[in-house]
Amino acid sequence: MNIMALNPRFAGQRFLAAASPNVHTIELFLDYVCPFSKKMFDTVYDGVFPAVENKYSDKVQFIFRQQIQPWHPSSTLVHEAGAAVLQTQPEKFWEFSKALFDKQTEYFDANIVHEPRNKTYERLAKLAGSVGIDDKKIYGLLEISDKPDSEGGTNSGNKVTNDIKLMTKATRLQGVHVTPTVLFNGNVENGISSSFSKGDWEEWLEKNVA
Helix, strand or coil, rough: CCCCCHHHHHHHHHHEEECCCCCCCEEEEEEECHHHHHHHHHCCCCCCCCHHHHHHHCCCCEEEEECCCCCCCHHHHHHHHHHHHHHCCHHHHHHHHHHHCCCCHHHHHHCCCCCCCHHHHHHHHHHHHHCCCCCCHHHHHCCCCCCCCCCCCCCCCCCCHHHHHHHHHHHCCCCCCCCCCEEEEEECCCCCCCCHHHHHHHHHHHHHHC
């Protein structure tokens, strides 16, 4: 089976314990400010990945698909931070994602409603710094200028805007709406939910991957 397509720019979204041309692919469509996404991510990151490394290292890969949920305005901002990490130190993407999910509630609607956008970016950059990423580089990618660009434009976004466009287009083409959503070898796997425990995952992997 073919490895599911992943733009090389976003290679850090892949967790592959050992390089292999013939692996199953599990895609996790997650939103950083979705509580159910956090629940799934924590189980996979803390419990499933060690099991995969021990037992399925040459049989399965995971891809974190960043799924922005626009009804939460902060969703775009936190996913921009993920994109900045992918540009800066892609090997830190999963570790940063863990740190961001751990601080998830700090970016909920009520906790950012009075905060200027660049202030939110500053906090996200400091969070990246907490896992060993250059926070100044992250902020430099995220900061929005209050002055026109070289062509006089005032709506050009920041230095990760184009990456966010690519991610969003990709998930729209796949027709994914709900978070979390899991795809297995390109097909929606409705049997996996955020309530899956480590044991549930291990049983599912034994049945479908072993």
